[in-house]
Amino acid sequence: MGAFTRQLGCIKRVLQHSQVRYSSSHHHVCVIGSGPAGFYAAQHLLKLRSTSQKPLQLDMFEKLPVPFGLVRYGVAPDHPEVKNVINTFTSVLKNKNVRFVGNIQAGQHVTLQQLVNAYHAIILCYGATSDRLLNLPNEHLITSAREFVGWYNGLPANANLPVNLKSCNTALIMGHGNVALDIARILLTSESSLQGTDIAEYALKELKSSGIKKVLIVGRRGVLQVAFTIKEFREMVKLPNVGWDIQTEDVISDSTLEALPRARKRLTSLILDSRKTNQSSSPDKSWTLKFLRSPEKVEKVGDSIHVTFRINKMEGEKAVPTDKVETIPCDIAFRSIGYKGTRLFHDLPFDEATGVIPNNHGKVVDGIYTCGWAGQGPRGVILSTMQNAFDVAKTVSHDLDGSEGSSVKQGFESLNITHRVTHYDDYVKIAEFESKTGNKLTSIDEMMRVCDRT
């Protein structure tokens, strides 16, 4: 019997347990996770159910005391305009049919069985809380991009990450995605430009004393395959007093360029043109883009880290190893090769290899749905996450229409949660405190103390 079939058997038993049939005054729905997927699913579901006979009560569970997921803890502090989505999300929180329940970790404080008993529909939007790995010996010498991003954004779990930039000159970033460019930009941006943003206070202090002058961004494939986007690349070539070196011998013919989809064509042209306009002045700091290199070996040599790369050649879209290698020394190395989802409930199907909850257009099994990075994998921007969440909300709404006469569910009250959770008014206290002090709270204890002040 396959692993998924066994897992499905398990979840069917959980669901059977809750099949008591009589009518309920509300449709109780919960969303697990308060990132963009959770908020957009909630927003759309509220809209779709606004004319239905049975009112919707929506509970949004979040493991942290505060909402917004990667908008608060991932999006770079120098991208405040992206964080404006918080205004839309706040209007969802203020809806009288929505209850935010923070400081509650699904899978730990509440089981799947409890949720199934309490809700007509459960939407799993808990993102991707782990890393894709290189699976190399000594990988512990490499800093996780996810943890570093959490560190500079003040994520409580990463606030104590040991980061010492003072003694560093060269940083090496593995991966050619937008997270890699976020990290490169933060390392090369002057500390004064980050002042006044929501960067963690300790991170700003560390960046102020940083010795980093050189950032190498190394990808395993070619110019045509980079995963970052044009806006983020453009920001790199516009960094004040920062030079660059784009090390590619790729010759891309005009006909190849012409045949590319529009966005890829514009990005490729910009990369190639930037190669020609390499800065001639002697800038304070610089970044280098290197291609066709797969990390193969990581070593500690004195105080430095040496990463040995296998040099690849491209065959179509595939990187094929050659017999050549290159060793690059650095003072700090980052693995920025993508996030990875983790299993939350042992009694729900989960694909360990991809880190995704298997689903059919968002539906996992009857009454259980997923959207955002938990169901789609760790890719896509806020806009694409929104589109996916809207689609899944539509499916949930359709299924709620067909569930008239289904079992009585009583939502949050029936869960018997006894520990101190946070609600919207607690979040408001935290937000007001942060706005008054100009500093993000970076520990859960501090946040809870602020919540409990009268």
Ligand code: FAD
């Ligand atoms: P998340 O935002 O990760 O939200 C998941 C939520 O679930 C979190 O709040 C988490 O705390 C919570 N959670 C986890 N486990 C549990 C649990 N057990 N119980 C309860 N709650 C739980 N997109 C853009 O458009 N522009 C950008 O500038 C941009 N910058 C980015 C920068 C970085 C570093 C990263 C990684 C991504 C960025 N993105 C950006 C992409 C964007 O952040 C994602 O598309 C989006 O956040 C995915 O939403 P999500 O709700 O699926 O996941």
Ligand code: NAP
């Ligand atoms: P990503 O876009 O998937 O990029 C991952 C990079 O790592 C790719 O270059 C990939 O190369 C490489 N890689 C993967 N496995 C590797 C391995 N084993 N060895 C070497 N290299 C490997 O991931 P991300 O940068 O974490 O971003 C995640 C999502 O968030 C993306 O959709 C991104 O656009 C979004 N995001 C957006 C913004 C923004 O809008 N400003 C900012 C940050 C993140 P291959 O292509 O060869 O696999």
